[in-house]
Structures are given as structure tokens and as C-alpha cells.
Amino acid sequence: MTTPHDDADFRALMGDVRPLTRGHDRAHPGRRRQGPSEAQLARRESAAGGGEADDILSDDFVDLVPPFDPLDFRRDGIQQGVVDRLRHGGYPVQASLHLLRRPLEECRRSLPVFLRDAVEHDLRSVLIVHGRGREIDSPPNVLRSYLAKWLAAFDEVQAFVSASQADGGLGATWVMLRKSERARAANRERQQKRRG
Template sequence: MNANQRDEQLFSHEMADVIPLNKGRNRADAGNGGARPPSEAQLARRASAQDGEQESNFLSDEFVDLLPFTDPIEFRRDGIQTGVIEKLRHGGYQVDSQLNLLKRPVAECRREVFRFIREAHQHELRCVVIVHGRGKSDESHANVVRSYVSKWLEQFDEVQAYATAQPRHGGLGATYVMLRKSHRARQRNRELHQRRRAP
């Protein structure tokens, strides 16, 4: 008996007590007991919600100048100390979360970056990593995504700085992102400092 025959015999043995579904009941939406299809009003609300999400995504989807695939990238907003970008560049901050964009289409990357940065800021995360890949040429898909990520990050008010990651976090194929503190976190810090100053 060869391996295929053994597999077939084992499969038949395991399936011996399986009862086939009744005809017409082999689909999740079949029969009167299934859920009704969404109404026109429900469909309109879904479409409106999706349109609203797309409209709120301000990230540019226009042509981007490609970055040299061998060069590290970095950015810091005016008012951010050089010590912050230095520490970020050297992986000195704890990474709170990571977004993986490897092999995803640019349009999907745009949606995911928008969602990820907004949610990270809402959850008061400070340092996150975006993994986009490196590529082997300026025109490679990974470098196109990397170039867009660099452009998109500068469009967020929440982003204070970003820099190419250290090798342990992906090197040229990933980017550290430093987010500004949320209003709640800044308020907590002020209250903490006031308590420390109090006699």
C-alpha cells in the first residue's frame, strides 16, 4: 500500500460517521432561517460610512518622488529637540506597536497607515514601527511604499519625528515613528508636575 492509498483509507475512516447536509441547506444564507439581505437604507448607511472614512483620510495618493533605496530616512518637526531624533534613530524608545505593510498594494497601505497612526495616538502610544520592506532598487514595490510612508507621516500632526529603524527592528525596511502626547497625557503630566512642586 502506497502513501496515497494510506491517506485515502485514513480519510475514509475519519469521515465514516459524517452525515451530509440536506439539499438546499449547504449555504449559510439558504432557506427561511437565514438572515434577510440588508435593506436599501442599511446599504446606503454602509456606503455613507465608507465614503466618510475615505473622505477623512487626508493622506496624499498623488505621485511621490522615490527615495534612494539605500539611504536612511528621518524627519523631525520644528521644536522637536535633536536629542529626540538621535534617541529615536538609535532605537532608544520602547516600541509600543507595529504595522506590517509588506507586499500590500499602495492604496491598502494608505488606509492602514492612516488607521494605525490615528489609533496609536488615541491609545496614547508614543513610539511605533512601520514595516514597509526595503526593496532592491528605487523602483521596487517595497521602496515605493517606503517613499509613500515617508511622505504620509509628515502629513500627520500627531507625528513628531520618524527615522529608519535599527537592524533589530527591520533596518532600512522599517521606520520608527514618534507620536506626540495626547491632550490627556499632557494634562496628566501637568498635574503630576504641579503635585511635585507643591510644598
């Protein structure tokens, strides 16, 4: 609750301060605002043109996954049996990416390239080895937490889970990739041949 005395003190402190007028450039009065700089235009073009996987991976903030909690993610429509089979190594390792002891920025650059190559070569199950620390803020656990955030950002990733002990345990992650259109067409063709 303010008193008349508080109002008088406030007015005395403000003295000759006047509100800003609307429509003027506050930084430089009398100067008209210019268009975007070349650097700003280049950034806009890059953002609009891409949709590149590299651009969607942020290293701003991540909720850290506790070091002894397994990673587990599946998109709608993916059956739990497929995820269980993936977790227990029921699919062959078609490719693997080793990120152990690598800087976070290098991992952020390597992951999209690896996944893009895997999709282009019609690979479905890949293994990412990243390590796991004992402390929640240890570098391997921070990487594991970012990896969980990044993998979920790729439409091609159908599911991912922490590997079984035989495949690296909590220090490795199985990733199931979406079947390419080329692989789907080949699968339909095989099924039609079987039916006669």
C-alpha cells in the first residue's frame, strides 16, 4: 500500500524524466531504422532453407538423466514388442557410432551425419556408444542426456533404448530408424511375389 508521502518521494526522484514517445528509434533519435544486415539475412536464409538436422540440435539446455536410469523412447504407433526386442539386442548392429570421450560439440556435429548416412543406406538398427558416468553431471552422463534430447528431434528415429549389458549397458543406446520409402517398396514387392 502506497501513501501520499511515497508518491511525493517518487515524483521527487524522477524529477524531469519524461516518457518516451511512440514510433521513434529509442537508440538513435532522428535516425530511421535500416533493414537487416547481410549477416542477419544469411542467418534467416540458412534457417528457412534448411530443416537440416544439424540446425535442430541445440546444446542450450537439457534435463540431465540420472546415471542409472535407462533411456527409453518410442513414437506413437511403434509396438512395445519392437522396443523390447531392440533393448535385448534382437536386431543386428548395422552400424555404430562411438562418441566416447569426445567433446559435446563434436558429438552434436557427428550425430546428424551418422543418422543421415544410415537412412540413406536403408539401415534400421544402429548402436551409439556414448559412455555413462557415475555422477549426474559427469561428461558422459551429460552427453547421454543430450543424446536422448537430440535423437527424439529426428523424425527418422522411431525408437531408442539403452542397450543390454552385452551391448554396452547404460553406456550405449540402440536406435531404430524408420524404414525408407525404397525399403518399403521392396518389402511390398517381396510380399506380392510370395502371394503369387
